[in-house]
Amino acid sequence: MDITIGFSDDYTQLLSPELEKRLETIYNDMKSKTAFGSDYLGWLNWPSSISQELLEEIKTTANHIRSTSDVLIVIGIGGSYLGSKAVIEALSIPFEKNDSLEVIFAGHSVNGSYLKKLLKYIDGKEVTVNVISKSGTTTEPAIAFRFLRQYMENRYGSSAASRIIVTTDQEKGALRSLAIEQGYKRFVVPNDIGGRYSVFTAVGLLPIAAAGFNIIELIAGAKKAEEQFGHFDMHNNPAIQYAVLRKRLHDNGYIIEIMASFEERLKYLQEWWKQLFGESEGKNKKGIFPSSVQYSTDLHSLGQYIQDGQRNLFETFLMVKNIDEDLTILESNNNGDELNYLSGLSLHAFNKVCHEATANAHLDGGVPHITITIDQIDEMHIGHLLYFYMMACAYSAYLLEINPFDQPGVEAYKTNIFKMLKKPVY
Structure with a gap:
């Protein structure tokens, strides 16, 4: 190779x-x-240090999803979805339908038509949701999860919690708190790995494994x-x-x-x-x-x-x-x-x-x-x-003498949106 x-x-x-x-x-x-941004250099030795226990847990969870669901909806934006989407698309055979499980992505945009059609499409199919967000308050995925969480609870009632999986921060955040409160299965986004470097963590590995691909080889x-x-x-x-x-x-x-x-x-x-x-x-x-x-x-x-x-x-x-x-x-x-x-x-x-x-x-x-x-x-x-x-x-x-791991410019448009929509504090 x-x-x-x-x-x-x-x-x-x-x-x-x-x-x-x-x-x-x-x-x-x-x-x-x-180096600059050294707090986010955890990806450097992640492939050689990832535990066998975590890989087995991801594989077991993926197999459970495949045996109980027709569709896995992955909610995320940026690095929270592009890595798994890239790998799944690269490894999938064109025009060859996966009869075991279909992986669908949501929360990567704010599009009412897409989300409405998605909710209609999954009627009659067994569904699992994997929401990925370190904070749980990133606007686009949070909006999608609000709709999909309501859908899951209306459809599955008390068993909805067993069909919602959260990938989030280990120690803090709104999504972590909700997962603990509701009893959702949780995976961790490592503190020292940023979103665009996270494809080899549970962020990317769970959807990839659920799609039927070999994460051990990856x-x-x-x-x-x-x-x-x-x-x-x-x-x-x-x-x-x-x-x-x-x-x-x-x-x-x-x-x-x-x-x-x-x-x-x-x-x-x-x-x-x-x-x-x-x-x-x-x-x-x-x-x-x-x-x-x-x-x-x-x-x-x-x-x-x-x-x-x-x-x-x-x-x-x-x-x-x-x-x-x-x-x-x-x-x-x-x-x-x-x-x-x-x-x-x-x-x-x-x-x-x-x-x-x-x-x-x-x-x-x-x-x-x-x-x-x-x-x-x-x-x-x-x-x-x-x-x-x-x-x-x-x-x-x-x-170029640049910190590769921050993204200060991403906040500019968010601040304007929050001000225009009169979000509290803004």
């Missing part, structure tokens, strides 16, 4: 003794947990990444290499990064990546704006801008070496579509050619590119990839 990095220039030309010293300081500060992949990327080597550590490339491009005016994928299943992994880097780096008027495209679809839309628009962006391709299912283009007798020259070519092979052709065309148009390649899409490799991005994001933010 490996992650490889390709770059449109000579990586070694970016290195210097000063950069090596800076990176080694970042490494030592993270290792000793004296953690094993993350643990392998912890071992691989947890050492200091700016020449051979892909997490450090990716951070160095981003910093060099940032300093040269490339302030937009576009993650491009040819795999539809990785769409929500791209969404998770956007939150991870956007919320971690976008501070103090610094940072690279993360965006994403699906190819070859977006080559017929945003591809025009990428090729010929402003030269303030670079492209990062996320490629998969091997896929589990594919098709080969057949030869046609009349060749009316003029595709016989592709006969015998697999669609995955076509996308590999499309990647190379696109990268070269965009480079000719003035767009630098990075290529990140993983072997395949499964629990082990996805766990490995997610941890890689976490580590790279920390290095990348620290190179």
